[in-house]
Amino acid sequence: MSYYSVGDMAQAYSLRKHNTSLKTLVTTLSEEATTGLKSDVGRAVSGDYTQLSAISRSLDNLESYSLATTEISLTAEMMQNSLETIQDYAISLGPELISIGSSGDQTSVETLSAQGESSLSMIVSSLNSSVAGRFVFSGAAIDTPAVVSADEMYEQVMAYIGGDTTSDGIIAAVNAFFDAPAGGGGYLDQSYLGSDNSQGAVRISENETVQLDLTAAASEIRESLKGAMLARIAANDDNALDLSTRSALLVEGGTVLTATSVNISTTRGKVGAIEETIANTATRNDAEASSLEIARNNLITAEPYETSTALIAAQTQLETLYEITSRLSQLTLADYI
Template sequence: MKYMSVGDMAQTYMMRNHNVQLKNTMTKLSNELVTGVSSDVGAAVGGDFTALAAIERSLSRSDVFNQVAVETNLLASSQQSALELMQGHANDLGSSLMSITNTTHTAEIATGAQDAEIRFSSILDALNTNVAGRYVMSGNTTDTRPVADSNTIMTALKAATSTALSGTDVVTAVDAWFDQPVGGGGFLDVAYFGSQNPLAPVQISDSDKAQITLTAADSTIRDLLKGFALATLVSQDAVPNNQTARAFVMQAAGERMVTADVALATVRANVGLVEGQLESAQTRNTSQKAALEISKTELIGVDPYDGATALEAVQSQLETLYTLTTRVAQLSLTDYM
């Protein structure tokens, strides 16, 4: 019988080679178990990457759509919060101001006017809400603060009512100032700095678009501002100094607040429709992404049970190799003889 011996050096290299191969296999199997994806994607798809590329593209689009929906929903919810605050102020104060008459005590008129002045500043702050560096009421110029401060508006209104001789004249002048179109020197020129154009529609899924159209230039918001501005004029003694005129202006302020309170409910409902559309799109995008992930796993994934079994087998082989290496290393001529 022929017998071919293997030299010690050759045997060492052979065992090292086995060791490297087993460790590489163990690393590969470990990565596949952790990621759930085959390390040889080409073999998993049989060399045809068409389906995998389509899934990856759809996953990327789904992520983009979802991100756009989240950001747009943040703007819409911020608008909703601002509208809620404004409607609350109108609801709290409108009815009480409407009840003011010529016989109302001077102190009560002054108190109501001062309350309205404070709330006026709060409403303007709400209109200037900024979320993540974007003003939510500026239309498509989200980097621009939409509304001037109360001092700027009141200075313009005092100039517009400077020749008013009665409460009726004051109310007429204030209404006209807020209702002036662009170029007329009113609110849209002096106090509104945003765009007349709303935010552009955004794609939130493969088939859906959403658009936020509300700006601080909306007529309902201007009607609300009229009421608080009228009462603020009374607070700042910028109306004819007689009880009849002050009472008339305060009553007119209350009427505008109550009217705006009702109209704001419709505005908030419209914003709510956009919020609902965005939330539905997010839900659909999440479901679609989950389905795509499952398809991707089925395409290039590995079976956890098979992977664990293979990893255990390799581990056993590696332990056996270490045992053989140890025994070979302990061989000596003395022991052999």
């Protein structure tokens, strides 16, 4: 039988080499056990990154869609809340204005006129609502409030009316102000500060976009402002208007508000349909993202049991190597002989 002897330097080099290899293996397996991912992705996918790249690209797209759906969802929610506020005022105040205006009771007329004044301010405030600094009723001009303040709008309307103190004249002037087309010197030119263009369509999935094109220039919005404005004018406290004129303005304002509440309800339904589309698409996107995450994990995730078993084995080998090295370092010539 032949024996091969190994020199001390060669033996030391061999032990160091095994030690380094085992340490590297333990470190790699520890990292895989901690992160749950394979350290050598290229080996995991057999050098073919096509599928992994496609999955990652799809997940990136879904993340951008998620951000878009969140933003447009918040905008739609704020728009819906504002419309609800306006409709609530129209529904509650409209019939009351008609009733009190028809009765001609001075105390009631004055009290309700004051309510009309506050309603105009609340409607204007609702139209100037914003989400993260983006005004929802301003169309493409998202950094600009939709309309001027209630006081400024009142002054604009009063200037448009001129010195007319008759109910028919005031009603005709208010109608003309809010119904005037762009360039006609009315609401669209003086009070509306937003853009003529609506907000652009927002892509919420690969094949789907939504668009919130409602602005404060919409006819139903102008009608609600018109009704509240008539009540606001009836609250004029400079005694320029007599009781019969103020009563007539309240009745007309209430009639306008009552009628426009139906149109606002229809508009809210359209916004609600968009909200539903956004919610459904977001749910589908989340489901798709979950499926893609599972597919990616199947490609690059380290199997926990195999990883832990291999780690224990590597640690055992490393401990054994340390023990062997320790014993060899204590070996004397007498022990060897």
